[in-house]
Amino acid sequence: MRIALGIEYDGSGFSGWETQARGRTVQNVVEIALAEIATSPIQTVCAGRTDSGVHAYGQVVHFDTSAERPETAWVLGTNTRLPGDVSIKWAKAVPDSFHARYSAVSRCYHYWIKEGYSRSALSRDRATFIPGVLNIQQMATASKSLVGEYDFSAFRSSRCQSRTPWRTIHSIDVFRYGEMVKIKVVANAFLQHMVRNLVGSLVEVGKGRKSPCWLKETLLSKDRRCAGPTMAPNGLYLVEVTYPTDFQIPRLSDSGFL
Numbered sequence: 001m002r003i004a005l006g007i008e009y010d011g012s013g014f015s016g017w018e019t020q021a022r023g024r025t026v027q028n029v030v031e032i033a034l035a036e037i038a039t040s041p042i043q044t045v046c047a048g049r050t051d052s053g054v055h056a057y058g059q060v061v062h063f064d065t066s067a068e069r070p071e072t073a074w075v076l077g078t079n080t081r082l083p084g085d086v087s088i089k090w091a092k093a094v095p096d097s098f099h100a101r102y103s104a105v106s107r108c109y110h111y112w113i114k115e116g117y118s119r120s121a122l123s124r125d126r127a128t129f130i131p132g133v134l135n136i137q138q139m140a141t142a143s144k145s146l147v148g149e150y151d152f153s154a155f156r157s158s159r160c161q162s163r164t165p166w167r168t169i170h171s172i173d174v175f176r177y178g179e180m181v182k183i184k185v186v187a188n189a190f191l192q193h194m195v196r197n198l199v200g201s202l203v204e205v206g207k208g209r210k211s212p213c214w215l216k217e218t219l220l221s222k223d224r225r226c227a228g229p230t231m232a233p234n235g236l237y238l239v240e241v242t243y244p245t246d247f248q249i250p251r252l253s254d255s256g257f258l
Contacts, residue, residue: 001066002096003074005044006089006250007059012125012234013085016052017059026050026086030061033081037074038067047100047241048107048190053233055126058089058108058240058252062100090250098247106170106186108240111199111231113181127180128235134181134206136174142205142212143172143183146198146219152191153222155201157230160192165222167191174202184239193230201228 007030015023019031027044034042047060069077074091082088097103112127114120119129149168156165169187176182183199201218204210210228218226243249 001068002062002064002094002098004060004062004092004094004098004100004247004249005074006091007056007061008087008089009056009059010085010125011050011053011055014052016054017046017048017050023052026056026059029083029086030078030088033078034063034074036081037069037077038065040065040067045100047104048238050236050238051193051233053125054236054238055234056238059238060100060104060241060243060249062094062098092249094247094249098243100241103243103247104189104241105244106188106242107190107238108184108186108242109190109195110237110239111183111185111195112235112237113183113199113203114179115181116179125234128232130181130203130207132207134203135208136176136181136206138208138212139183139202139206140172140174142215143174143202145212145216146172150219151222152194152219154218154224154227155194155197156191156224157193157197158224162191165191167194172198195236196231196233197224197227199235200231203231204228 009026014026017026019025019027031042042063044061044063071091075088078088114123114127114129115134147169151165152167153165167187167189171186173184185195240252
C-alpha cells in the first residue's frame, strides 16, 4: 500500500530534509514517528529536498507499507510522536503509480523579506532582513524575463547534482505587505539554491544596484558569477506541490491553509 502525506515544518532547527550522517533532519524524525505507527521501518520519498533552515507549508511525501491503518492514524497518531516543529497535515492512500517527486507537475516557493530600518526579533528565523526599502515594481519588471523554459545555470549552485540546468518557470510575482515583501515563484522543478539565487538577483534590482534588463543578461550568460548573492535560507518556504488531478492530492485551498 502506498500512502501520501502533506507535511509542514519549521526548518530552523533542522539540517534540511534529507537524512544524513550528522545533524537533525526532517526526514529522520518523520520516518521514526511513522515507523511507530506502522510497527515496521518506513522510508519516505519527498517532492523536494529542502536545505538547512528552509521551511515548508506543503511538502509532499510518499511511502510504502504493509500496515493497514486509517488515514486519521497516519495523521493524528504520527503527530503525537513528532516534535512541535513538524506536523502531518493530511494522509491519503494513493496508487502505486504515484511518486511524490516524479509525478509532480509544479512546485511553488515563497521567499519572505523583512525590509525597513530595524530588524525583527520575532521573524529572524522566518524572513530575511534587508535594510531600506526595495523597489518592488522594478523587481516585478525584471522577474518577467525569467518566465519560460531556460537554462538556469546562472542561478544554480556549484554543488547541484541535476543532470540538466533546464527548468520552466511558470510565474514570478512580487507582493508587499507593510514591511514584508513576498516573492512567489512557480516552476515545474528547481535546481539547488535556484530560488535563493534568483531572489538575491532580484534584490540587487530592488536596491537600485542593477537595472531590470540586467537579469535577462545574467540568465543568458549561464554564468553563476554574474548573478546576485545566494539569499539566506530562513526566508524560503516550500508552499505547494501540484499533481495531475487523477491522484486527487489535496491542494492548500482544500486543506484550509492560507
